[in-house]
Amino acid sequence: MSKIQVTTSVNGEEVEFLCEAQQTLLDVLRETLGRTGTKEGCATGDCGACSVLVDDRLICACLMLAVEAGGHEITTIEGIATDEGLHPIQQKFLEHAALQCGICTPGLIVATKSLLDRHPNPDETTIRYWLAGNLCRCTGYDKIVRAVQDVARDLAHPA
Amino acid sequence: MGAFGYVAPTSVDDVVSVLGQFAARGERAQVLAGGTDLLVQLRGLDRAARTIVDIKKVAETSRLAIGANEVFIGAAIPSAALNEHDELVALLPGLLEAADLIGSTQIQGRATLGGNLCNASPAGDTIPAMIATGAVCVIAGAKGQRELPVEQFVVGVGKNALQPGEFLVGLKIPRPAGRTADAYLRFIPRTEMDIAVAGCGVSVSLDKSGRCTAARVAIGAVAPTALLVPAAAEALVGSTLDDDALAAAGAACSAAASPITDKRGTVEYRRKVVGVLCRRAAAIARDRALARQA
Numbered sequence A: 001m002s003k004i005q006v007t008t009s010v011n012g013e014e015v016e017f018l019c020e021a022q023q024t025l026l027d028v029l030r031e032t033l034g035r036t037g038t039k040e041g042c043a044t045g046d047c048g049a050c051s052v053l054v055d056d057r058l059i060c061a062c063l064m065l066a067v068e069a070g071g072h073e074i075t076t077i078e079g080i081a082t083d084e085g086l087h088p089i090q091q092k093f094l095e096h097a098a099l100q101c102g103i104c105t106p107g108l109i110v111a112t113k114s115l116l117d118r119h120p121n122p123d124e125t126t127i128r129y130w131l132a133g134n135l136c137r138c139t140g141y142d143k144i145v146r147a148v149q150d151v152a153r154d155l156a157h158p159a
Numbered sequence B: 001m002g003a004f005g006y007v008a009p010t011s012v013d014d015v016v017s018v019l020g021q022f023a024a025r026g027e028r029a030q031v032l033a034g035g036t037d038l039l040v041q042l043r044g045l046d047r048a049a050r051t052i053v054d055i056k057k058v059a060e061t062s063r064l065a066i067g068a069n070e071v072f073i074g075a076a077i078p079s080a081a082l083n084e085h086d087e088l089v090a091l092l093p094g095l096l097e098a099a100d101l102i103g104s105t106q107i108q109g110r111a112t113l114g115g116n117l118c119n120a121s122p123a124g125d126t127i128p129a130m131i132a133t134g135a136v137c138v139i140a141g142a143k144g145q146r147e148l149p150v151e152q153f154v155v156g157v158g159k160n161a162l163q164p165g166e167f168l169v170g171l172k173i174p175r176p177a178g179r180t181a182d183a184y185l186r187f188i189p190r191t192e193m194d195i196a197v198a199g200c201g202v203s204v205s206l207d208k209s210g211r212c213t214a215a216r217v218a219i220g221a222v223a224p225t226a227l228l229v230p231a232a233a234e235a236l237v238g239s240t241l242d243d244d245a246l247a248a249a250g251a252a253c254s255a256a257a258s259p260i261t262d263k264r265g266t267v268e269y270r271r272k273v274v275g276v277l278c279r280r281a282a283a284i285a286r287d288r289a290l291a292r293q294a
Helices: A025-032 A088-095 A105-118 A124-130 A142-156 B012-025 B038-043 B079-083 B086-091 B093-100 B113-119 B126-133 B230-236 B243-256 B267-290
Strands: A004-010 A013-019 A051-054 A057-060 A073-075 B005-007 B029-032 B051-054 B064-066 B070-074 B136-141 B144-149 B154-156 B167-174 B179-187 B198-206 B212-220
Touching: A013 A025, A051 A105, A057 A105, A088 A105, A088 A142, A105 A124, A105 A142, A124 A142, B012 B029, B012 B051, B012 B136, B012 B167, B064 B086, B070 B086, B079 B086, B079 B093, B086 B093, B093 B113, B093 B126, B093 B179, B093 B198, B093 B267, B113 B126, B113 B167, B126 B167, B126 B179, B126 B198, B126 B212, B179 B267, B198 B267, B212 B230, B212 B243, B212 B267, B230 B243, B243 B267
Parallel strands: A004 A073, B005 B051, B029 B051
Antiparallel strands: A004 A013, A051 A057, A051 A073, B064 B070, B070 B167, B136 B144, B136 B167, B179 B198, B198 B212
């Protein structure tokens, strides 16, 4: 079976890989590129565990073919923190204990980044609708929403 | 079983040529836009190898143009991008709220109007909303382009009117003129992330006095395909969209429905709810139209 060569950008770094036509971006991120921070939950676009940004738009990596990534800029959970430390969203998730088992957390962090990039000062309804595609079976969501509200306040009014 | 393939032609003619070659060889090719239905199918009931023809590199499928008389929406524009277009949202709020009801933020980052239409689900939310606006499909094939009203495009559950070698390039929608406005409502048992139990799209045009001069009403999830309901429109035209006219339009929708009973609702329930949705959507469209300049 002939493989397709794809050149893309993952977290600001040029990346080349070979894939089969039917492989998803999620398959290639995890299995070919070893970026296992992006999780597989349902693999059918229902749970949001595989949330990534493509050209700054939030998508499920399980619902995009890897070959479609050519020429686009992919941001995964591995691209959220910097060398200096955790991103404020990650820090607030820790402080608010907005996670338990952690499987949904990378997707929620990426989705929150996308939310705050577009709506720096979201109300609770906006937060809950924006994150409605990210399922969490541990927290009951309340701590997640509080963490997002807290980080939004901090980013709007830096100390 | 052959291998999967992927091609991404860059022009309408090249897509038609590729689809024609596969059709002539009797090999399977499937058009990819946002992929939110296609990739789920690949994981589920229909895993057979095929060549995927990605149409997103064709400029025309990503073109959005708001003209003096007509709006063109390319088949492959994600609904999130459409809902970020303030002028489009202001012109066609009903169609855009239908797009905004489908799936999560992540789904809307990929899902397209063209895909929702071609997938031809009885419960596709944008289909009745498109029919209400008078949208027409622009279809490309070996013999050139043809146009087909959306209400004629879906021919059965999961079946559309595309012939082998054809694909949907985009939608042409008459630009709402004067006091014309649309609305879409659906019912689901929760606040979001579900499939319509019933849906109704309405577009109305009013004269200076507020009397309805033209209307289109379409219902979804209550028949094998979304349906245009001319009797509901007739009940609205000539009225001031008062309660009696809205009730008559709702009754016409209930009468036109031929729903099934499933876990989401019974025949009787869907029939009743689609009439209620019609009344409410028509009232929203009326209020939007009244707010526009005559």
